[in-house]
Each structure stands twice: as C-alpha cells, then as structure tokens.
Ligand SMILES: Nc1ncnc2c1ncn2[C@@H]1O[C@H](COP(=O)(O)OP(=O)(O)OP(=O)(O)O)[C@@H](O)[C@H]1O
C-alpha cells in the first residue's frame with residue numbers, strides 16, 4: 398500500500414481521517430448571555446444524545462460558561478442523569494409548555510451539583526404534550542416562549558430531544574440556533590439522517606431561518622475496529638464540513654456515570670471520555686457554536 402500524502406508528511410490524522418486541528422482553551426467570559434440554543438437531535442434511539450447533552454454541558458460549565466440543560470424527553474434520562482428525581486416534581490417543563498404564564502420558569506429550573514450547570518427537568522407528564530400541543534396557537538413555538546425569559550442569563554442552552562421527529566422535537570428546533578446530531582459509529586448510522594436533515598430544512602424554511610447544523614458527532618466509536626473507522630469515513634464523505642473532529646469512544650464509564658447520576662466530567666474526571674467532551678466543548682466554541 399502506498400502511504401497517503403498525509404502519512405508521508407507525518408501529519409497526525411484524527412479519528413475521522415482528517416488532520417487534527419488544535420482547539421485552544423477559549424477566553425474566559427466576563428459577562429454572560431445571551432444564550433446560544435442548541436438541540437441534540439437524532440430520531441434514532443440510544444445514539445448518545447442524553448450523554449452528550451450532560452457531558453458537553455458539564456464541559457462548557459467547566460470552562461466558565463453558564464449552561465442550562467433542557468429535558469425534552471418524557472423518559473427524563475437527562476433529569477435523572479443530573480441527580481433530579483423526576484417523580485418528585487410537581488411542576489416541570491411540561492407545565493411551562495402548556496401554560497407559560499401560569500408558572501415561572503426560574504422556579505422550575507434546578508441547580509445541579511456542577512457549578513454553572515442548571516437543568517430544566519421533565520418527567521413522564523411530558524408524554525401528553527405532543528398530543529395536547531396540537532390544538533394550541535403557535536404550537537411549534539411553545540418551548541421558545543418558555544426559554545425566552547432566561548435566555549439572557551445563560552451562555553449556552555442545550556436541549557435533549559426524545560428519539561422522534563414529532564412536535565416536541567420541532568419545538569426544540571424552532572427555539573434553537575444550532576443542531577448537533579450524534580451518530581453511533583455503526584453500520585446504518587446514516588440511515589434516517591436524510592429524513593432528519595429534511596426536517597431541519599423544513600423548520601429553517603417555515604419557522605426558524607437562523608437554524609443551522611452545528612455539527613455531527615460520532616459517538617460510541619471503537620478506534621480498534623476497521624468497521625468503526627469505515628463508518629466514520631463514510632459519514633465524513635457524506636457531510637465533509639459538518640463532522641466534528643472530536644469523536645466519543647465507546648467506554649463503560651458512560652453507563653457507570655448514568656447510574657451515579659453525574660456527568661462523566663465529574664464522576665470520572667480524568668478519563669479519556671471526560672477529555673473527549675472537554676475537547677468537543679473547545680471545538681464547538683472554536684467553530685462559533687457557543688460563546
Ligand atoms: N460513548 C459511549 N460509550 C458507551 N456507552 C455509551 C456511550 N454513550 C452513551 N452510552 C450509553 O448508551 C446508552 C444510550 O445513551 P444515551 O441515553 O445517551 O442515548 P440517547 O440517544 O439519549 O437515547 P434515547 O434515544 O433513548 O434518548 C446509555 O446507557 C449510555 O450510558
């Protein structure tokens with residue numbers, strides 16, 4: 398096999414097969430807000446959306462950014478993953494969506510044990526919202542309305558979506574500046590992405606022209622297998638400018654951290670998994686995807 402030009406020049410190729418840029422530590426912020434709002438979306442289940450919201454959020458918080466995580470999944474894994482017991486809550490994002498005047502979003506937001514990191518929790522009540530919102534005026538804008546009063550108090554708001562392209566996810570896209578699409582490094586990873594991109598384009602055209610795809614994040618990557626590297630290559634070929642250089646490797650530390658109800662950033666702070674999300678935070682900031 399003839400070595401590629403990059404190999405001959407001895408350039409460090411990252412896991413996505415492209416030269417790996419440096420992502421320097423961003424400058425400290427001396428004031429906060431207005432927030433850039435990002436939705437973590439993939440209608441495929443179990444691709445690492447919630448894990449990425451929690452740990453990207455914690456990594457941005459570690460960089461001194463004020464971060465709000467929004468749980469928009471009735472399964473409430475994001476809330477639980479930050480130590481909030483969803484069953485103890487009387488008022489959640491559901492009540493705000495259905496009646497934003499009757500509740501104060503600040504009273505529903507909870508602080509987490511991580512400094513600078515707050516959560517707007519959900520619980521199973523949210524499963525009714527999809528059907529109930531259908532009859533509301535401006536039904537796609539309910540979440541944007543909920544977030545408006547606090548958007549100036551945070552630097553980044555990240556929304557954890559459920560694995561569907563239904564009305565709740567459309568609400569997330571309508572409220573957002575950016576979308577991050579996590580993709581599991583598996584065969585068929587790209588299946589369904591065309592439909593997702595179509596949905597994003599419809600929201601851009603009809604509701605929210607500022608919406609952009611911030612990036613595609615390859616998750617559960619096993620760099621030792623040819624298969625995972627091939628999948629990675631195919632995703633880069635399909636979306637040359639969109640794939641983050643940072644990839645998230647498969648490691649059991651992530652399920653462990655979910656059980657501990659903490660971000661891996663604090664639960665296993667010095668692991669490669671924690672460092673990968675720290676690098677993703679720096680890459681996102683260097684791309685202009687966060688302050
Ligand atoms: N990089 C990783 N390595 C190993 N396991 C992971 C990794 N990322 C996430 N997981 C585990 O995979 C499972 C699914 O992850 P996660 O809940 O983040 O996906 P999701 O896309 O939010 O799923 P859903 O669509 O059901 O909401 C969880 O048990 C999580 O702990």
Ligand SMILES: [Mg+2]
Nearest residue numbers: 446447470474
């Ligand atoms: Mg999830």
